[in-house]
Amino acid sequence: MSVILRVEDVAKYYGGIKALDGVTLDIRENEFLAIIGPNGAGKTTLFNVITGLRRPDRGRIIYMGRDITKLPPYKRAQMGISRAFQIPKLIYSASVLDNVVLSCLFGGRMDLNSARERALHALRLVKLEKKAREYAGSLTSPEKKLLELARAIAMKPRVLLLDEIVAGMPPAEIDNIMNLVRNIAVEEKITVVAMVEHVMRAVRYADRAVFMHQGKILIEGSPEEVLSNRLVKEVYLGELVE
Amino acid sequence: MKRAVLNKRLSLAASLATILTFIVVRTIIPEYSQMVYFIVFYIALGLAFDIFLGFTNYVCFGYVVFLALGGYAMAHSFKWFTGDPTLSVALGLLLSTIYASIVALIVGLIGLRLREVYFAIATIGLTQGIRFFIEGFRVWGGSEGLIVAGDIISKYGSEWLTLLSVDYADALTFITAIASIAVTYYLIVSKTGYALLAIREDEEVAMSFGVNPVKYKLLVFMISAILGAFIGASKLLKDQAVFPAEAFSLAFTLEALVITLVGGKGTLLGPLIAGILYAGLKYFLTTIMPGLQLLVFALIVIGVVVLFPEGIVGWLKKRFRGTLLDELLI
Amino acid sequence: MEYSYVLISAISGVMIGLLYALVGLSLTFIFGVLQFVNSAHGHLMMVGAYIAFWLFVLYGWPPLVSLIIASLLGLAFGAALYALVVRKLMGLPALYSLSAAFALGIFIQELAKVLWGPSYRGFLYDMGSIKIFDYVVPATRVWGSIISALLVFLVYYYLYKTKSGRAVRSIIQNPEGSVLSGVDIYKFYLLALAVGMALNVASGCLLTLYVSSGINPYMGGIYTDLAFMVAVTGGLGAPEGALMAGLIYGLIENMIPTVLSGVQNISLYPATRFVMFVILLFVLLVRPRGIMGR
Numbered sequence: 001m002s003v004i005l006r007v008e009d010v011a012k013y014y015g016g017i018k019a020l021d022g023v024t025l026d027i028r029e030n031e032f033l034a035i036i037g038p039n040g041a042g043k044t045t046l047f048n049v050i051t052g053l054r055r056p057d058r059g060r061i062i063y064m065g066r067d068i069t070k071l072p073p074y075k076r077a078q079m080g081i082s083r084a085f086q087i088p089k090l091i092y093s094a095s096v097l098d099n100v101v102l103s104c105l106f107g108g109r110m111d112l113n114s115a116r117e118r119a120l121h122a123l124r125l126v127k128l129e130k131k132a133r134e135y136a137g138s139l140t141s142p143e144k145k146l147l148e149l150a151r152a153i154a155m156k157p158r159v160l161l162l163d164e165i166v167a168g169m170p171p172a173e174i175d176n177i178m179n180l181v182r183n184i185a186v187e188e189k190i191t192v193v194a195m196v197e198h199v200m201r202a203v204r205y206a207d208r209a210v211f212m213h214q215g216k217i218l219i220e221g222s223p224e225e226v227l228s229n230r231l232v233k234e235v236y237l238g239e240l241v242e
Numbered sequence: 243m244k245r246a247v248l249n250k251r252l253s254l255a256a257s258l259a260t261i262l263t264f265i266v267v268r269t270i271i272p273e274y275s276q277m278v279y280f281i282v283f284y285i286a287l288g289l290a291f292d293i294f295l296g297f298t299n300y301v302c303f304g305y306v307v308f309l310a311l312g313g314y315a316m317a318h319s320f321k322w323f324t325g326d327p328t329l330s331v332a333l334g335l336l337l338s339t340i341y342a343s344i345v346a347l348i349v350g351l352i353g354l355r356l357r358e359v360y361f362a363i364a365t366i367g368l369t370q371g372i373r374f375f376i377e378g379f380r381v382w383g384g385s386e387g388l389i390v391a392g393d394i395i396s397k398y399g400s401e402w403l404t405l406l407s408v409d410y411a412d413a414l415t416f417i418t419a420i421a422s423i424a425v426t427y428y429l430i431v432s433k434t435g436y437a438l439l440a441i442r443e444d445e446e447v448a449m450s451f452g453v454n455p456v457k458y459k460l461l462v463f464m465i466s467a468i469l470g471a472f473i474g475a476s477k478l479l480k481d482q483a484v485f486p487a488e489a490f491s492l493a494f495t496l497e498a499l500v501i502t503l504v505g506g507k508g509t510l511l512g513p514l515i516a517g518i519l520y521a522g523l524k525y526f527l528t529t530i531m532p533g534l535q536l537l538v539f540a541l542i543v544i545g546v547v548v549l550f551p552e553g554i555v556g557w558l559k560k561r562f563r564g565t566l567l568d569e570l571l572i
Numbered sequence: 573m574e575y576s577y578v579l580i581s582a583i584s585g586v587m588i589g590l591l592y593a594l595v596g597l598s599l600t601f602i603f604g605v606l607q608f609v610n611s612a613h614g615h616l617m618m619v620g621a622y623i624a625f626w627l628f629v630l631y632g633w634p635p636l637v638s639l640i641i642a643s644l645l646g647l648a649f650g651a652a653l654y655a656l657v658v659r660k661l662m663g664l665p666a667l668y669s670l671s672a673a674f675a676l677g678i679f680i681q682e683l684a685k686v687l688w689g690p691s692y693r694g695f696l697y698d699m700g701s702i703k704i705f706d707y708v709v710p711a712t713r714v715w716g717s718i719i720s721a722l723l724v725f726l727v728y729y730y731l732y733k734t735k736s737g738r739a740v741r742s743i744i745q746n747p748e749g750s751v752l753s754g755v756d757i758y759k760f761y762l763l764a765l766a767v768g769m770a771l772n773v774a775s776g777c778l779l780t781l782y783v784s785s786g787i788n789p790y791m792g793g794i795y796t797d798l799a800f801m802v803a804v805t806g807g808l809g810a811p812e813g814a815l816m817a818g819l820i821y822g823l824i825e826n827m828i829p830t831v832l833s834g835v836q837n838i839s840l841y842p843a844t845r846f847v848m849f850v851i852l853l854f855v856l857l858v859r860p861r862g863i864m865g866r
Contacts, residue, residue, distance in 0.1 A: 052449075077452035085450075089444065089446075093443065094443075101436065102436050102439075102451050107451050111433075112432075112433055155451075155452065299666070301667045303670075358665070359603075359609055362611075362670045363852075363856075364852065364853060366674075370797065371850070373842070374843065374845040374846040377842035378838055378840075378844070378845070378846050379846075380837055380838060384839070442665075492678065496674070507667075534682075539675075540676070543672065547657075547668045548657055551668055
């Protein structure tokens with residue numbers, strides 16, 4: 001498997017705080033990678049740097065062989081890097097359908113008709129097609145997360161960065177969504193990078209996992225290997241949600 | 243899906259029909275031409291201003307600059323060019339486009355990367371900035387301004403003076419109003435409109451969607467500026483003169499704000515309806531208490547913003563959300 | 573240029589610069605806490621100038637006394653403005669409060685015109701003069717700068733040395749964080765707008781100690797421009813920068829007409845204001861967050 005996204009010795013400092021302290025990570029095409037770490041480990045900062053919301057103080061991001069470190073966020077989205085945020089980044093005053101259409105129009109660079117078709121398809125994948133005409137603001141909380149997911153995958157990304165969208169959900173729901181994500185990823189050939197802070201259950205759906213702590217990647221391996229690692233257990237003492 | 247588009251087209255048709263009605267009325271009853279000009283002027287002003295305000299949520303306090311630039315452009319055409327008068331008007335419009343675009347580009351490239359607040363601050367000074375350049379460095383007639391009545395009479399004769407200040411001025415205003423309606427409609431239904439919606443809600447979100455915010459903000463800013471310049475150009479044809487003290491008056495920005503906010507920002511019917519109402523109100527105030535107009539309009543803006551921010555059309559859409567009326571009103 | 577001429581220019585620059593610092597400070601303070609852009613700033617200063625004028629002409633009260641009245645009126649106005657207008661606009665997009673402030677400025681201006689007429693007013697308040705080197709400086713200016721400096725110092729003391737002030741600073745830097753730490757943010761919003769407006773109107777009153785003629789309803793515009801220049805240069809919402817920025821502008825303000833007077837065929841006043849606008853654009857282009865901004 002080839003490397004689709006490479007994070008090369010990236011550092012990001014906020015004043016005296018080392019949010020990212022020399023992170024190097026190869027993300028392989030079509031894999032499902034889980035990034036585990038406690039609060040403050042640098043997972044969100046890493047995602048922000050990959051999507052371009054923040055500039056790194058050191059290092060490069062290489063996507064499909066191209067150095068994208070200097071590219072603005074909208075360009076990276078157009079190139080196929082998509083992100084589903086934990087707090088859904090939706091346009092609440094627009095309809096459910098419109099939200100997804102937007103993603104297709106710009107991130108996906110489609111014309112209006114193709115965008116509408118693709119948007120409906122994405123809504124069907126997450127089983128929200130019945131609510132297409134309603135205002136996004138009127139959805140329930142779980143529905144908003146599904147919409148966020150639909151929005152993120154509708155634009156036909158190559159890489160999907162998944163914040164911990166299943167946080168706070170009951171186990172059955174978690175399985176539901178994670179299965180959905182996995183199936184979509186396989187069907188649409190999307191590389192998924194999922195951020196996991198609390199919900200270790202989600203890690204099982206991944207092919208590979210890395211553990212981050214204090215801005216560094218410390219451990220790497222299969223999900224079972226990482227979860228059973230002693231350091232990981234120590235850091236998470238008593239906080240693991242199974 | 244098809245029905246939704248049809249409903250929107252109804253509003254477009256209604257707007258165009260309104261302007262058409264005014265044109266017909268004016269043609270049949272020439273005595274009304276002054277009043278019709280007055281009304282359509284404010285409809286055009288509201289729509290042109292709202293193209294930027296309504297779709298980006300940015301306020302250009304220096305909007306009157308574009309009107310003034312249009313006035314100067316048209317004046318320049320009549321002063322510097324001798325040939326067919328209709329061609330002069332066309333040249334004036336070309337110059338208006340050029341002047342407005344240059345200023346909009348400079349201000350936009352500096353200011354639109356910034357948040358709404360910084361942009362507003364930059365544009366507060368814009369009006370005075372350009373005015374004081376003209377007066378301070380004594381270009382374009384300096385403080386005395388430019389009077390073209392004399393040039394027109396000597397070049398083309400006095401019948402042309404009347405023709406330009408009545409028929410051509412009115413025609414230009416109608417054309418600008420129609421163009422503004424078309425652009426506003428387009429922004430509401432098109433892909434560009436979607437992008438602007440995303441940018442308004444949350445620029446970072448918009449960027450995650452793949453939208454380049456500065457590009458779209460700049461686009462509508464320039465269009466709004468050019469249309470504003472056309473309105474100013476029509477005013478020059480009407481008044482036959484342009485004076486800095488009057489042309490750069492902040493009153494125009496205030497008027498545009500009243501119309502846009504009262505009507506409902508970001509809508510097509512809003513500035514249309516409010517433009518008509520405003521023209522009526524202004525006429526009424528001029529007769530009973532001149533000199534207090536700005537006072538009243540300023541109070542209206544404050545009142546609307548605190549009590550009624552969504553404006554007429556916005557309020558109606560909210561009240562009848564989900565119904566046919568909501569779909570019809572754009 | 574003579575050495576002492578440069579020195580006296582510098583001293584008068586500092587003196588007016590202290591007033592400008594106060595002007596910029598009141599604007600940036602209101603913005604920092606409430607995110608409210610007070611584009612009526614100059615017009616409120618105009619009101620302060622009129623207060624000084626009327627109290628002097630009618631009762632013989634010197635501006636130093638009118639200052640107190642002006643501050644109290646500003647305080648009341650700020651509180652009322654918060655309760656009636658600003659509070660309702662806080663969650664909405666910026667365009668609403670921007671429009672409200674803009675309209676407010678025009679309203680105040682037109683009201684002044686209706687109440688007091690458009691003609692230029694002035695008064696003569698002589699406190700004698702002070703001699704600095706070979707130059708004679710009106711004592712009123714010296715007093716003006718002393719009081720401006722005092723007020724600026726008081727604001728800084730409040731912000732940096734009192735518990736309440738620390739809360740205000742935390743609101744400026746991190747509104748959500750301070751709410752979570754238990755700060756009664758609404759109380760501080762009210763306080764900030766009231767105090768900010770008090771300083772705003774007071775600075776108009778102080779202005780008359782420097783220039784006590786030319787008071788008219790339309791004088792506010794240039795001071796709004798000035799307030800923004802100082803506030804943006806110092807850093808909008810960063811009170812620390814206002815002092816530095818105010819002094820810088822005080823010093824260069826004298827220099828602009830001097831430089832421009834060499835240029836042929838221009839009108840000095842408008843040209844000066846144009847240069848001021850260009851400086852603002854330049855700052856926004858190069859460093860929008862100002863000297864001290866985040």
